[in-house]
Amino acid sequence: MPDLPIPAIAPTIPALLFSAARHHASRIAIEENGQRIAYAELPDRALAVARALMACGVEPGDKVAIWAPNCSEWVLAALGVHCAGAVLVPINTRMKGQEAADILARSYARVLVCIGEFLGADYPAMLAPHRPPTLERVVVLGDGHPIGEGAQTWADFLAGGAQVAGSLARARAEAVQTRDTADLMFTSGTTGKPKGVMHAHGPTLRAFAEYVRIIGLRPGDRYLIVNPFFHTFGYKAGWVTCLIAGATILPHPVFDAEAVFQRIEADRVTVLPGPPTLYLSMLAHPRLAEADLSSLRIAVTGAATIPPVLVERMRSELGFEVVTTAYGLTECGGLATICDPDDDAGTIAGTSGKAIPGTELRIVDSHNQPLPAGEAGEICLRGFHVMQGYFENPEATAETIDADGWLHTGDIGTLDARGYLRITDRLKDMFIVGGFNCYPAEIEAALTEHPAIAQVAVIGVPDERMGEVGCACVVLRAGAALDEAGLIAWSRNRMANYKVPRLVRFFDALPVNASNKVAKNELRGRMAV
Numbered sequence: 001m002p003d004l005p006i007p008a009i010a011p012t013i014p015a016l017l018f019s020a021a022r023h024h025a026s027r028i029a030i031e032e033n034g035q036r037i038a039y040a041e042l043p044d045r046a047l048a049v050a051r052a053l054m055a056c057g058v059e060p061g062d063k064v065a066i067w068a069p070n071c072s073e074w075v076l077a078a079l080g081v082h083c084a085g086a087v088l089v090p091i092n093t094r095m096k097g098q099e100a101a102d103i104l105a106r107s108y109a110r111v112l113v114c115i116g117e118f119l120g121a122d123y124p125a126m127l128a129p130h131r132p133p134t135l136e137r138v139v140v141l142g143d144g145h146p147i148g149e150g151a152q153t154w155a156d157f158l159a160g161g162a163q164v165a166g167s168l169a170r171a172r173a174e175a176v177q178t179r180d181t182a183d184l185m186f187t188s189g190t191t192g193k194p195k196g197v198m199h200a201h202g203p204t205l206r207a208f209a210e211y212v213r214i215i216g217l218r219p220g221d222r223y224l225i226v227n228p229f230f231h232t233f234g235y236k237a238g239w240v241t242c243l244i245a246g247a248t249i250l251p252h253p254v255f256d257a258e259a260v261f262q263r264i265e266a267d268r269v270t271v272l273p274g275p276p277t278l279y280l281s282m283l284a285h286p287r288l289a290e291a292d293l294s295s296l297r298i299a300v301t302g303a304a305t306i307p308p309v310l311v312e313r314m315r316s317e318l319g320f321e322v323v324t325t326a327y328g329l330t331e332c333g334g335l336a337t338i339c340d341p342d343d344d345a346g347t348i349a350g351t352s353g354k355a356i357p358g359t360e361l362r363i364v365d366s367h368n369q370p371l372p373a374g375e376a377g378e379i380c381l382r383g384f385h386v387m388q389g390y391f392e393n394p395e396a397t398a399e400t401i402d403a404d405g406w407l408h409t410g411d412i413g414t415l416d417a418r419g420y421l422r423i424t425d426r427l428k429d430m431f432i433v434g435g436f437n438c439y440p441a442e443i444e445a446a447l448t449e450h451p452a453i454a455q456v457a458v459i460g461v462p463d464e465r466m467g468e469v470g471c472a473c474v475v476l477r478a479g480a481a482l483d484e485a486g487l488i489a490w491s492r493n494r495m496a497n498y499k500v501p502r503l504v505r506f507f508d509a510l511p512v513n514a515s516n517k518v519a520k521n522e523l524r525g526r527m528a529v
Helices: 013-023 042-055 072-083 097-107 123-130 154-163 166-174 201-215 232-245 257-267 276-283 308-316 345-350 394-400 440-447 484-492 520-528
Strands: 028-032 035-038 063-067 087-090 111-115 137-141 151-153 181-187 195-200 222-225 248-251 298-301 322-327 359-364 377-383 407-415 421-426 431-433 436-438 453-463 467-476 503-506
Touching: 013 042, 013 072, 013 166, 013 201, 013 232, 028 072, 035 042, 042 072, 042 154, 042 166, 063 072, 063 097, 072 087, 072 111, 072 166, 072 248, 087 097, 097 123, 097 181, 097 195, 111 123, 123 137, 137 154, 151 154, 181 201, 195 201, 201 232, 201 322, 222 232, 222 257, 232 248, 257 276, 276 298, 276 308, 308 322, 308 345, 322 345, 359 407, 394 407, 431 453, 431 467, 436 440, 440 453, 440 467, 440 484, 453 520, 484 503
Parallel strands: 028 248, 063 087, 063 111, 087 181, 111 137, 137 151, 222 248, 298 322, 467 503
Antiparallel strands: 028 035, 181 195, 359 377, 377 407, 407 421, 431 436, 453 467
């Protein structure tokens, strides 16, 4: 079948679903474990989920959460949520029960679709002691056992949708508007409490249609999505872009270099985005020389500065024709800037590219005044894809989006004369562990619950494999005893593994500045010695 042009930008995700089914009917939309779902089948599969949600009483604007690893059901569930006119609330699979319950409670999610068992953890059991009363139904994927009132299997949930006519679900999907909120994605900030970012359908599709155009994603591409679906990199830059282009979604739940090599060979993968850690792991793998990676064509990375030699090695040793880098944050829908694949290796490695069409970019000083090219300051964005706001948090929204519509990212960077962005630091002290954003204030709040800790500051320190890891700088309570291994073990039971400090250093007192705030730069300096 000849390649088809990318259709006009759909106004909503349900409209995209129906358009993709028409344009790419015979192509495979999702392939997993030998099971294939054609684009022509996708609307009925998604509407079956929408019908089940409607049977549960879900109305337009209601919140429905998904807490599961990358799998075909995640995509079907999300599309069903959108078709029902509801708002999708993705939850990080690394979260523990209490962390997930907090998001479920603060989003007022009425329904949760969750995995039964993943990486040795029983998700319904983790949630059960903390389940908020506003959560009416828990739908369990896989072999897990439903727990509590309103809990059921995926099969039983779908069967319940039979009482709702397909025409009603279709009408509900077609009634969704471009400015309706599509998703509520929780991201942490300097306060340490996750904030819900509201984003509409239309801006997501407009931004990622540009992404599809720039990277050259095309019908028939086979996209191995290792980036988690709960993150914009796996969700919007992942399976949504596949629907825009008519590519095949190949969900992958956990990154493992050996498993990825096998899937590239067996599934003839053409597209493989990910953080630099992914490509470094592949380049270091003993099977690199013998693996058949000839199908690979497109790589997109970000989340960390990468050496130009890595770009060259990705091209020469992994065989990618297209290697590019991008920058975005949840508050702008996940995409703000991207390099042109034709840029030189130094530009691709050393910058995050130029603003996508429809986006303004500027660097400002501490007084919110624009700075000239080459001078470092806070990165600000303005454009169609800036978030609708933080859910039920107008104060934080006003702090982040100024009166002129500029989104203050909290990241520090420079713009060169060409308009290319270079990230140099982070105002918010965020650090990135293997592609996952870590916010010290959130981790510090959790660590201070330990009975032996009087004070703690968390900083990111360089790590060869992960890019950065967390280091907890701890002052103990008088007479208390605690060692590094003990605190790390305690943390693993209470927070997502990427948040767990990999290093612990003990201090008699933490250094402070004139405002009596912890001088984290001084702590970083001590760690570097």
